[in-house]
Amino acid sequence: MFCHAELVSEASLYRWRTKLAGTVDATPAAGFIDVGVMTAAPEAPAVPKPASVGGALEVRLDLGHGMVLHIVRR
Numbered sequence: 001m002f003c004h005a006e007l008v009s010e011a012s013l014y015r016w017r018t019k020l021a022g023t024v025d026a027t028p029a030a031g032f033i034d035v036g037v038m039t040a041a042p043e044a045p046a047v048p049k050p051a052s053v054g055g056a057l058e059v060r061l062d063l064g065h066g067m068v069l070h071i072v073r074r
Helices: 002-006 010-023
Strands: 057-064 067-073
Touching: 002 010
Parallel strands: none
Antiparallel strands: 057 067
């Protein structure tokens, strides 16, 4: 059913599966990496915050593969 849904022949699926079977990376994925506190560069001028913002924050990150992280603080 997977092959039919993804328009892949069974032969191709098994060939790639065999090919990739020995390529598993044994290195564990890194967990959280603390990069410290980021500050503005000394030569960068300070940008005044508009009065209407009042501490609100909105961040939208496109993580790829259709995943979007959207964080809003009001």
